[in-house]
Amino acid sequence: MSKEKKKVTEIPIGPYHPLQEEPEFFRLQVEGEKVVGLEIELGYNHRGIEKLSESKSFDQILFLVERICGICSTSHPFAYVNAVEDLAGFKIPEKAKYIRTIVGEMERIHSHLLWLGLAGHFLGYNTVWMWSWKYREPLLEICEKVFGNRQHYAMMKIGGVRRDIDISKGNLIKKGMEDLLPKLDMLQKAVEDDPVIRARLKIAGTLPKKEAREYCVVGPTARASGINIDIRKDDPYAAYDLVNWDVSLRKEGDVYAKTMVRLEEMRQSAKIIKQCVDKLSGLKGDIDIDIKEIPEGEGIGRHEAPRGEVFHYVKSHGGSVPYRHKVKAPSYANVLSDEFAVIGGTIPDAALTLAAVDPCYCCTERMQATDEKGRKYSPKELIKLSQEKTEEIRKKQAK
Amino acid sequence: MKETLDIIKKNFGKKILNIKVHNKKRIYIEISPEYIKSAVEFMFNRLKCRFSIATGTDEREYIEILYHFSFDRKGIFYTLRTKIDSKKPEIETITDIIKGAKWIERELHELMGISFKGNDDLRNLLLSPDYKGRKYPLRKQ
Numbered sequence: 001m002s003k004e005k006k007k008v009t010e011i012p013i014g015p016y017h018p019l020q021e022e023p024e025f026f027r028l029q030v031e032g033e034k035v036v037g038l039e040i041e042l043g044y045n046h047r048g049i050e051k052l053s054e055s056k057s058f059d060q061i062l063f064l065v066e067r068i069c070g071i072c073s074t075s076h077p078f079a080y081v082n083a084v085e086d087l088a089g090f091k092i093p094e095k096a097k098y099i100r101t102i103v104g105e106m107e108r109i110h111s112h113l114l115w116l117g118l119a120g121h122f123l124g125y126n127t128v129w130m131w132s133w134k135y136r137e138p139l140l141e142i143c144e145k146v147f148g149n150r151q152h153y154a155m156m157k158i159g160g161v162r163r164d165i166d167i168s169k170g171n172l173i174k175k176g177m178e179d180l181l182p183k184l185d186m187l188q189k190a191v192e193d194d195p196v197i198r199a200r201l202k203i204a205g206t207l208p209k210k211e212a213r214e215y216c217v218v219g220p221t222a223r224a225s226g227i228n229i230d231i232r233k234d235d236p237y238a239a240y241d242l243v244n245w246d247v248s249l250r251k252e253g254d255v256y257a258k259t260m261v262r263l264e265e266m267r268q269s270a271k272i273i274k275q276c277v278d279k280l281s282g283l284k285g286d287i288d289i290d291i292k293e294i295p296e297g298e299g300i301g302r303h304e305a306p307r308g309e310v311f312h313y314v315k316s317h318g319g320s321v322p323y324r325h326k327v328k329a330p331s332y333a334n335v336l337s338d339e340f341a342v343i344g345g346t347i348p349d350a351a352l353t354l355a356a357v358d359p360c361y362c363c364t365e366r367m368q369a370t371d372e373k374g375r376k377y378s379p380k381e382l383i384k385l386s387q388e389k390t391e392e393i394r395k396k397q398a399k
Numbered sequence: 400m401k402e403t404l405d406i407i408k409k410n411f412g413k414k415i416l417n418i419k420v421h422n423k424k425r426i427y428i429e430i431s432p433e434y435i436k437s438a439v440e441f442m443f444n445r446l447k448c449r450f451s452i453a454t455g456t457d458e459r460e461y462i463e464i465l466y467h468f469s470f471d472r473k474g475i476f477y478t479l480r481t482k483i484d485s486k487k488p489e490i491e492t493i494t495d496i497i498k499g500a501k502w503i504e505r506e507l508h509e510l511m512g513i514s515f516k517g518n519d520d521l522r523n524l525l526l527s528p529d530y531k532g533r534k535y536p537l538r539k540q
Contacts, residue, residue: 214498235469235474309451337499
């Protein structure tokens with residue numbers, strides 16, 4: 001160990017992150033309150049997906065890659081189908097393009113709301129957390145009604161989509177978007193107007209444009225540092241070039257900019273979804289093409305997931321399984337940039353900065369509260385129960 | 400697409416062994432391993448491409464490394480392909496040019512057994528630190 005290293009104190013965060021509840025290990029090196037170094041250790045959750053993929057058929061892989069991540073459950077299948085379609089040169093029907101886009105954007109909105117809630121929680125501002133997750137819930141309900149599940153929709157298929165969207169549910173989606181917009185304004189105001197949140201986010205974890213490029217960061221992390229990249233605009237796929245929308249961009253590179261970029265992106269996603277639903281309602285035809293086999297060759301597919309570019313490379317030597325399947329998730333690039341962004345900040349800022357790139361979470365767990373007889377509680381009853389419990393605690397403390 | 404490809408061709412000259420235009424957005428350029436570093440530097444620093452990731456494939460007779468560069472302004476993927484000896488897989492590091500390549504070199508080292516000359520931090524990234532077996536998980540049997 002060098003003399004330099006001897007002087008610093010090391011604060012271990014992990015291997016199971018106490019706040020993010022994820023298996024990753026950050027070793028924060030500090031001098032007093034100031035962070036001077038960061039070492040990141042990964043691999044606690046390595047599942048060997050690429051190796052597994054080599055033993056599965058092209059169709060089965062869809063179900064495997066859907067399980068890489070719980071929150072961007074459609075992003076990996078999206079990039080994977082793009083890769084196989086690039087390999088084989090398949091063109092998908094227009095209807096499938098719109099359906100794919102709707103699924104992708106619904107996921108972006110609920111993922112960003114999840115992040116915003118967690119950011120509020122990390123700040124110690126739990127109102128933002130509760131609001132954000134409260135307004136995320138109706139979106140997941142729409143996902144369940146329209147795609148059949150809150151997460152893991154299994155909508156993607158090589159050559160199209162697996163199921164059509166019942167267009168009578170189009171109004172449900174559109175109403176969900178209409179209801180969401182004022183809530184986004186409210187959340188934005190909460191972040192913009194509150195001097196404490198603003199001050200807290202403004203200085204934390206700045207990643208300048210130069211470093212953002214060196215670390216090859218993607219998604220909102222890059223766009224908050226003034227790098228104008230968005231796969232949906234740069235290399236359009238599905239229906240992203242058939243609808244109007246804008247890329248949200250900021251220059252500051254701090255956590256505040258990352259928050260604003262994500263808030264604006266949700267508005268744009270709502271705009272995209274509404275246009276797709278409109279276009280879909282007048283559209284007739286197939287939702288997929290008939291595929292006999294995947295030829296020999298190689299293909300690259302990508303998708304702008306909520307966290308940035310998801311990359312899939314598929315190589316086939318003929319036959320029903322791929323010879324090589326490479327996967328890259330956006331956090332692979334974004335998390336590494338933390339080793340620059342936390343330096344010079346304070347310890348509490350570091351905790352926030354490490355969360356600001358939105359490292360991937362699994363949110364597939366869901367619960368249904370029932371009483372002893374198996375009767376399900378309604379949301380109203382659950383709120384009532386919660387209030388009664390709070391009152392009970394209050395009375396106990398008063399004594 | 401053509402203009403950028405012409406610039407690449409002009410700069411790389413005889414270093415290019417083969418060019419495969421899969422479609423107008425996906426171009427694969429094969430380069431011999433000794434020139435890969437200068438090619439990566441050109442793609443990243445001069446053309447201002449974004450390094451997306453590298454893929455290693457065990458093709459049995461040789462190991463293939465693909466460096467995927469995204470030319471975001473035009474939405475094109477330029478992939479540099481290089482083939483190295485599978486008995487002694489060694490290539491120069493690119494981490495001094497691109498910091499974002501630190502993890503993928505560690506990953507290719509542990510899963511494929513590729514050595515990166517000039518990279519002194521090739522600790523295991525995904526596998527356990529004490530996994531130092533001779534079997535590399537992503538090599539074909």
